[in-house]
Amino acid sequence: MDGDANNGRESARNRLLPYKFGKTLGFGLSGKVKLAVHNLTGLKVAIKILNVRSIAKVEAEKVRREINIMKQLCHPHVVRLFEVIDTPSYVFVVMEYMSSGELFYYLTEKGKLHEDEARRFFQQIISGVEYCHQHLVVHRDLKPENLLLDSEHNIKIADFSLGNTMHDGHFLKTCCGSPNYAAPELICGKLYAGPEVDVWSCGVILYTLLCGRLPFDDDNFAGLYARIKSGVYPIPNHLSESARDLISRILVVDPMQRVTIPEIRRHPWFQKHLPLYIAIPSPRVFRRTEMIDVDAVKDMVQMGFDVHEVIRSLQNHLQNEATVTYAMLLHSRYPAHVSRQDENPETLACMEQDHVQTYTQSASPGQNNWTLGFKSQASPRETMLDVLTVFHGLNVKWKRIGHYNMKCLWSPPPPRCSVSTAEIPGRSSDAVKFEIQLYKASGEFYVLDLQQLSGPPFLFLDICAAFRALVV
Structure with a gap:
C-alpha cells in the first residue's frame, strides 16, 4: 500500500515538472488556483488545485462535469483547458490564464460602456455561447463573474461547473445559476431545452454592459423573481433604438418567442463592426478532424520531441507532454491568427x-x-x-x-x-x-x-x- 502511494506521489511530481508554480490567484470552495509557467513554451497558465479527499461529493461531481465539458471545447472565446493531472489526493486542472480578470470587476470600475465597446464584448460572448450550443453544451450560469478578460480585453467564457450537455428529445429542469441572470422559465421550475436560458442571460449581460446596472434587481428573492417573471425593466434614454430593439427581443418572458442566437447574429446592432472571424466562423467540415500546424511540430522537434511520437500522440488523441506542448504552441499563436483575419x-x-x-x-x-x-x-x-x-x-x-x-x-x-x-x-x-x-x-x-x-x-x-x- 505504502509503495503504491509513494509511486502515485512520484508520478504526480513528474507530471508537474513541466510547470513552474507562482503566486496564488484565488481560492474557492473546492480548492485554490495558482499561476504557473509552462517551461517549454513560456506560456502562463492557471492551475486549479483540488483536494479530492476534502471536497464534498456534490462539489466533486461538479468538477468532473466541468472537466468533461471543457475537454470538448476549443474556441477563441472559451477558456481553454490544456490538461488534467489526476492523482489519488489531488486533481490539477491546467487552464488558460486570464491576466485581466473578471468582466464583473471591469464593469464595476468603468460603469456603463460605450455601445461600440459593449458591442465588441457581446459579439465575442455570442460567438462563444453559439459554439458551446453547437457542441451540445449549455452553460446555465452566464454572468460577468464567469466572463474573463485576457491581456487584450478579449472575452473568454469560464466556469462550466453548472453546465450540462443537451440530448435530442430531453429537457432540463434543474434551477441553477445566479438569480439576477436566470431566465423566467428556470426560476419557475419549468422544463427547458437549454439554449434559451443562455440567450436570456446574454440579454441581461448586454443590458448591464450598456446601462451599468441590472435590468432586474430587488432587495429580496421574492421581489426579484416577480420582476423577472413580469419581464418589465427600465429603458434608459441614452440607449440607441437599435440596442433597445435587440434587448427587447432577447428579454422576452415566453422562451418560444425569445430570439435565437442566429436571429441575434442577424440583428443590425450586432452586425455593426462585426469582426469577420466571428461573421464567418469556420464551418465544421467533418467530425474527428483537426487543423495541424506544421510550424508548431517543427518547433517541437527543435525542443527535442520525436516527430513520430508527436504525430502518433496527436492521431490517438493522447494527453501527454507532446500533445499539451503542441496545444500550448497553437494557443500562443491563435490570437495573432484572429488579428490577421481582421486585417487582411x-x-x-x-x-x-x-x-x-x-x-x-x-x-x-x-x-x-x-x-x-x-x-x-x-x-x-x-x-x-x-x-x-x-x-x-x-x-x-x-x-x-x-x-x-x-x-x-x-x-x-x-x-x-x-x-x-x-x-x-x-x-x-x-x-x-x-x-x-x-x-x-x-x-x-x-x-x-x-x-x-x-x-x-x-x-x-x-x-x-x-x-x-x-x-x-
Missing part, C-alpha cells in the same frame, strides 16, 4: 467564398500516416488542374491510377534551394510518397485528400505546408 480583406474574401478549407485527420485507426484535406467549391476538373499546376511548381511527380486519383512522389530540394530541410536534426533526405483522391462531400463541395504512403513524416508535413501555402 483578401484573406477574408477567400474565407467568405469558402473556396478552400484545410483539415487533417488520421488516415485510419492504427495507421501512423497523415491525411491532409482541402475543401473546394470549384468543379472537379478545375480543382485537379489547379492541383497539378501547384504540383508542377513544387516538382512533384505523379501517376494517374483512377478517376481523380493519383500516386505522387516528392523529394526535398537540396539545401541551396529556397525550401530546406537540412537544418533540422535527424531529418532524412528520402522522398515521400503520397496519394491524392478527389471526392464529393456535401452540396457543391469537393474534398481533396492527400494521404502519406511512405517516407519520413516530416517530409509529408513539408509538402503539405508548401501545397497549402499555394492553394489557400
Whole structure:
C-alpha cells in the first residue's frame, strides 16, 4: 500500500515538472488556483488545485462535469483547458490564464460602456455561447463573474461547473445559476431545452454592459423573481433604438418567442463592426478532424520531441507532454491568427467564398500516416488542374491510377534551394510518397485528400505546408 502511494506521489511530481508554480490567484470552495509557467513554451497558465479527499461529493461531481465539458471545447472565446493531472489526493486542472480578470470587476470600475465597446464584448460572448450550443453544451450560469478578460480585453467564457450537455428529445429542469441572470422559465421550475436560458442571460449581460446596472434587481428573492417573471425593466434614454430593439427581443418572458442566437447574429446592432472571424466562423467540415500546424511540430522537434511520437500522440488523441506542448504552441499563436483575419480583406474574401478549407485527420485507426484535406467549391476538373499546376511548381511527380486519383512522389530540394530541410536534426533526405483522391462531400463541395504512403513524416508535413501555402 505504502509503495503504491509513494509511486502515485512520484508520478504526480513528474507530471508537474513541466510547470513552474507562482503566486496564488484565488481560492474557492473546492480548492485554490495558482499561476504557473509552462517551461517549454513560456506560456502562463492557471492551475486549479483540488483536494479530492476534502471536497464534498456534490462539489466533486461538479468538477468532473466541468472537466468533461471543457475537454470538448476549443474556441477563441472559451477558456481553454490544456490538461488534467489526476492523482489519488489531488486533481490539477491546467487552464488558460486570464491576466485581466473578471468582466464583473471591469464593469464595476468603468460603469456603463460605450455601445461600440459593449458591442465588441457581446459579439465575442455570442460567438462563444453559439459554439458551446453547437457542441451540445449549455452553460446555465452566464454572468460577468464567469466572463474573463485576457491581456487584450478579449472575452473568454469560464466556469462550466453548472453546465450540462443537451440530448435530442430531453429537457432540463434543474434551477441553477445566479438569480439576477436566470431566465423566467428556470426560476419557475419549468422544463427547458437549454439554449434559451443562455440567450436570456446574454440579454441581461448586454443590458448591464450598456446601462451599468441590472435590468432586474430587488432587495429580496421574492421581489426579484416577480420582476423577472413580469419581464418589465427600465429603458434608459441614452440607449440607441437599435440596442433597445435587440434587448427587447432577447428579454422576452415566453422562451418560444425569445430570439435565437442566429436571429441575434442577424440583428443590425450586432452586425455593426462585426469582426469577420466571428461573421464567418469556420464551418465544421467533418467530425474527428483537426487543423495541424506544421510550424508548431517543427518547433517541437527543435525542443527535442520525436516527430513520430508527436504525430502518433496527436492521431490517438493522447494527453501527454507532446500533445499539451503542441496545444500550448497553437494557443500562443491563435490570437495573432484572429488579428490577421481582421486585417487582411483578401484573406477574408477567400474565407467568405469558402473556396478552400484545410483539415487533417488520421488516415485510419492504427495507421501512423497523415491525411491532409482541402475543401473546394470549384468543379472537379478545375480543382485537379489547379492541383497539378501547384504540383508542377513544387516538382512533384505523379501517376494517374483512377478517376481523380493519383500516386505522387516528392523529394526535398537540396539545401541551396529556397525550401530546406537540412537544418533540422535527424531529418532524412528520402522522398515521400503520397496519394491524392478527389471526392464529393456535401452540396457543391469537393474534398481533396492527400494521404502519406511512405517516407519520413516530416517530409509529408513539408509538402503539405508548401501545397497549402499555394492553394489557400
